[in-house]
Amino acid sequence: MGAGKSRTALTSTLKHCTLWKSDRSPACRAVMMALDAMNLNITEVDVNMDKGEHRNPEMIIMNPLQTLPIFKDRELVICDSHAINTYLASRYRGSAQLLPRDAGGRALVEQLLHYDSGILYPKYRAASYPVLYEKCNCVMPDHACEIECAYRELENMLVGRQWFGGSWVTLSDISIAATISTLNILVPIDKSNYPRLSGWLHRMSEEVFFMTANKKGLGEFARRIDSSSVFDDVFKCPRSSEGRRARTGTPESELQ
Ligand SMILES: N[C@@H](CCC(=O)N[C@@H](CS)C(=O)NCC(=O)O)C(=O)O
Known part of the structure; x- marks a missing residue:
């Protein structure tokens, strides 16, 4: 049973929280999935990474690392998707489901986040950046090999379990799903070599x-990978997490 299907919490709108993100970024999608899994609405601002908007002076003040996502809760700024998600959950x-409250359970989830x-x-970054930014039109064999190595590790981690962090979906499944679903585009997961990993990704893809x-x-x-072309039609206005969900056609009732 996944957290997405078992949620009972009502939607909460956090007007004092903002997320700067780009949909094509796996780290940003990990935060967006966690927000939706927890039924939290915050303001979301699209940043066009192809135009270098994440390197604007006001963004660098918030995040000197010049990466997305960036999350702000009043004066608190957090710039790592894993830290943002554990902050939101706690x-x-x-949420004892997404982030266990007991020290042992939480450590196991954090181990997977690390x-x-x-x-x-880093494997995603190494394989994708030459294609995204250096006009390279394929994933280099060394990088593909490194990704296959990760698939093998993940396949082994799933022996005897349906989800990475325990008996249900946790924040670790969400972060890994954002990265692995993206790596799957660069180096497709072979179902016969990695049946547990491909089964897990399929189960995750059915979560709301x-x-x-x-x-x-x-x-x-x-x-973007296929064409190496730059998207100009990125939604620019700040909008709410609720508005993004509505655009996918998923009724709000299914999210509760
Ligand atoms: N560990 C960070 C990684 C953040 C990161 O590297 N984000 C990428 C997008 S997925 C980025 O902003 N890259 C800058 C660029 O592409 O110029 C996290 O999980 O938030």
Whole structure:
């Protein structure tokens, strides 16, 4: 049973919170999925990374690393998707499902978040940036090999379990799903070599939050990779998390 299907919490609107994001970024999609899984509405601002908007002076003041996502809750600014998600879960939902409250359960989820941040994400970056930014039109064999190595590790982690962090969907599944669904575009996951991993990704793709928060950006990333062309039609106005969900055609009632 996934958190997306079992949610009972009512939608909360946090008017004092803003997320600067780009849909094609897996790190941003991880935060958007967590927001949707927790039924939290905040202001979302689209930033066009192809135009370098994340390097504008006002963005660099918030995040000297010049990356997205950037999250602001009143005066607090957080610039890492994993830290944003654990903050949101513990500050606003106390969600024992997505982020266990007991020290051991939480450490297991955090271990996977560190795996995503320290192992998976650098592989995504190494393989995709030459295609996104250097006019390279394929994933280099060394990078593809590194990604296959991660698939093997993840396949082994899933022995005897349906989800990475425990018996249900946790924040670790959400972060890993954002990265792995994107890597799957660069180096498709072979079902016969990685049956558990492809089964898990299929289960994740059926979660409501995956459909509302990951699908569209994944498509944008795939088109961007295919064409290496720059999207100009990116939605520019600040809007609410609720508005983004509505555009996917998913009724708000299904999110509760
Ligand atoms: N560990 C960070 C990684 C953030 C990151 O590297 N974001 C990418 C987009 S997915 C970025 O902003 N890259 C800057 C660029 O493409 O110029 C997180 O999880 O938030």
